[in-house]
Amino acid sequence: MRNFYCFLLTIFLSFSGFAQDAPEDTVRAKLDTVSQQAERYYNAGIESYRQKNFTEALKQFDLAIAEKPQFEKAYYNRGNVYFDMKKYKEAIADFSQAIGINSMSDKAFFGRALAKNAITLKQDALADYTQCLILNSANELAFYNRGVIRFELEDYKGAADDFTKAIKIKPDFAYAYNDRGSAKRKLEDYEGAINDYEKASQLNPKLALTYNNSGSAKKRSNDLEGAILDYSMAIKLKPDYSIAWNNRGEAKFLKGDYKGAINDFTKAIELNQNYSFAFNNRAA
Numbered sequence: 001m002r003n004f005y006c007f008l009l010t011i012f013l014s015f016s017g018f019a020q021d022a023p024e025d026t027v028r029a030k031l032d033t034v035s036q037q038a039e040r041y042y043n044a045g046i047e048s049y050r051q052k053n054f055t056e057a058l059k060q061f062d063l064a065i066a067e068k069p070q071f072e073k074a075y076y077n078r079g080n081v082y083f084d085m086k087k088y089k090e091a092i093a094d095f096s097q098a099i100g101i102n103s104m105s106d107k108a109f110f111g112r113a114l115a116k117n118a119i120t121l122k123q124d125a126l127a128d129y130t131q132c133l134i135l136n137s138a139n140e141l142a143f144y145n146r147g148v149i150r151f152e153l154e155d156y157k158g159a160a161d162d163f164t165k166a167i168k169i170k171p172d173f174a175y176a177y178n179d180r181g182s183a184k185r186k187l188e189d190y191e192g193a194i195n196d197y198e199k200a201s202q203l204n205p206k207l208a209l210t211y212n213n214s215g216s217a218k219k220r221s222n223d224l225e226g227a228i229l230d231y232s233m234a235i236k237l238k239p240d241y242s243i244a245w246n247n248r249g250e251a252k253f254l255k256g257d258y259k260g261a262i263n264d265f266t267k268a269i270e271l272n273q274n275y276s277f278a279f280n281n282r283a284a
Helices: 033-050 054-067 072-084 088-101 106-118 122-135 140-152 156-169 174-186 190-203 208-220 224-237 242-255 258-271 276-283
Strands: 006-008 011-013
Touching (some): 054 072, 088 106, 106 122, 106 140, 122 140, 140 156, 140 174, 174 190, 190 208, 208 242, 242 258, 258 276
8 A cells, every 4th residue: 555645844744655555457358359368358457457567567457458459448447557666747648548448436436536647637636535435435545535635625514524424334444534633633623533533542552643633733722731741752653753742842832841842852853954844943
C-alpha cells in the first residue's frame, strides 16, 4: 500500500492516497487464437507485476493490447504499473482507456483519481473519486481519499463527512478518525477533535502524529497540561519528530516555562536546520 504523507503546520493528514488492490487476477483463455495469445501475454504481465518487474510487465501488457485492442484489464493493470513507476500521465491515459471500454469500472476511476491527485489535478481527482463512489459506494478508501482532497481545498465540513462515511464502512480505520479529528479542529470543534484523536490512538497506539494532533487540539482548548502530555507521547514514539518538539515548546511557552520552551525549540532546530517556525519561536 502506497503511503503519501502531507502536513499542514501542526495538523497532519495521514495519507493523500491509498493504493489500488493487488493486480487483477489472471484470466482464462478463450477458444479463439487471438484471445488466447492476448491472455497469455496478460497473464505473464500480471506475474511480472506481482514480482515488481515493471519493465517486463509493461512489455507483456503492450503485447496483450496489440493482440486485443479492447482489452480493458490490460489497460487497467498497465495503468497500475505506470502509477507505481510514477509515470502519472501515462497511468491516467491507460485508466482513461479502460474507462472508455467499460464506463462502469469503479477501479479504473479510482486509479485515475490517484494519478490525477499525484500531479495536483485535485478537482479532476475529486470528480473521479465521486464517480467511483457512484459505482461502488462501499469503497472506504475512495471516501477517505476524497476527504483528504477536500481538507486540502479547505472544505472541512465535506472532508469530515467523507471521513465519517469511510469510518462507517471500516469502523477500525484509525487514519480516518485522525483526519476527521483534524477537520473538526479546523471547524473549531475541539472536543470532537480530541475524541476522534483518542479513538485513533486506541485503534493504533503507535501513531505519533495522532498524539501530536491531539496535543494541538488541547492547546487550542487551553488544556496546556494535556497538550504537553500528548506532545511528549508523540516524541516518545518518534524521537526525531521535530514538529512535536516545536509544538511542545509552544505549549510550554504559553505556560510561562520559557527555559523548557527554549530547550524544545532548540531540539526541533537540531532535528531540522531549516525549521523557520522553531527559530522564530525560540527568538520569542
